[in-house]
Amino acid sequence: xxxxxxxxxxxxxxxxxxxxxxxxxxxxxxxxxxxxxxxxxxxxxxxxxxxxxxxxxxxxxxxxxxxxxxxxxxxxxxxxxxxxxxxxxxxxxxxxxxxxxxxxxxxxxxxxxxxxxxxxxxxxxxxxxxxxxxxxxxxxxxxxxxxxxxx
Amino acid sequence: xxxxxxxxxxxxxxxxxxxxxxxxxxxxxxxxxxxxxxxxxxxxxxxxxxxxxxxxxxxxxxxxxxxxxxxxxxxxxxxxxxxxxxxxxxxxxxxxxxxxxxxxxxxxxxxxxxxxxxxxxxxxxx
Numbered sequence: 001x002x003x004x005x006x007x008x009x010x011x012x013x014x015x016x017x018x019x020x021x022x023x024x025x026x027x028x029x030x031x032x033x034x035x036x037x038x039x040x041x042x043x044x045x046x047x048x049x050x051x052x053x054x055x056x057x058x059x060x061x062x063x064x065x066x067x068x069x070x071x072x073x074x075x076x077x078x079x080x081x082x083x084x085x086x087x088x089x090x091x092x093x094x095x096x097x098x099x100x101x102x103x104x105x106x107x108x109x110x111x112x113x114x115x116x117x118x119x120x121x122x123x124x125x126x127x128x129x130x131x132x133x134x135x136x137x138x139x140x141x142x143x144x145x146x147x148x149x150x151x
Numbered sequence: 152x153x154x155x156x157x158x159x160x161x162x163x164x165x166x167x168x169x170x171x172x173x174x175x176x177x178x179x180x181x182x183x184x185x186x187x188x189x190x191x192x193x194x195x196x197x198x199x200x201x202x203x204x205x206x207x208x209x210x211x212x213x214x215x216x217x218x219x220x221x222x223x224x225x226x227x228x229x230x231x232x233x234x235x236x237x238x239x240x241x242x243x244x245x246x247x248x249x250x251x252x253x254x255x256x257x258x259x260x261x262x263x264x265x266x267x268x269x270x271x272x273x274x275x276x277x
Contacts, residue, residue: 131171
């Protein structure tokens with residue numbers, strides 16, 4: 001589990017070095033790979049621990065004060081959604097990861113709305129779309145990992 | 152060759168993805184149809200309004216003690232400069248329709264286009 005946290009942190013860092021495509025909030029969510037993997041291979045408590053600890057540590061190391069609130073709300077919402085969907089057991093981990101990605105963005109938007117009262121509706125379509133695409137990518141890779149790596 | 156996904160779940164997955172894409176498309180369409188050109192750029196720091204500038208007049212305004220520079224040009228507002236390293240607010244481009252917002256997270260600053268009536272009386276001073 002500690003290894004997963006370390007891996008998630010490294011992936012977060014690697015991702016922060018990839019230039020953003022110009023729209024804030026649009027990113028691949030590489031660290032979600034580890035969370036989805038942990039959710040399927042280790043269990044939901046471990047996945048939650050990894051995700052929340054990662055957010056906290058990464059904000060501490062690479063982020064600024066405000067980024068913790070955004071990341072944490074996104075990660076928490078995304079986690080709850082993915083855990084519930086996994087329990088429901090009607091979807092494969094691709095769709096679970098997609099919902100996770102979209103919810104992560106939704107959580108951040110909600111936090112922006114709560115903190116700044118910004119009119120964020122304009123952002124929703126872009127972030128739903130990007131969350132879906134990133135979620136598919138991460139989900140497919142996670143599906144392969146879950147299948148191949150036996151603990 | 153093993154299948155990665157059970158077929159039943161693959162179908163459900165595709166439905167979820169399709170539903171989300173439709174939702175994004177529908178929202179984008181609804182926002183586009185419902186938009187109207189706004190009258191003024193409203194600047195907020197920490198959620199409180201600090202400045203309003205009419206979109207009808209061109210101008211350059213340093214915001215928030217100079218942390219960001221707002222430019223109004225041809226009925227459009229955009230941030231030309233900012234003191235943050237990523238310059239995401241500058242990359243957000245130009246806004247002209249009601250409700251459109253430029254957000255600068257590091258400086259907790261937003262610029263929103265509001266109000267259809269562009270000659271806000273509370274701003275003709277002198």
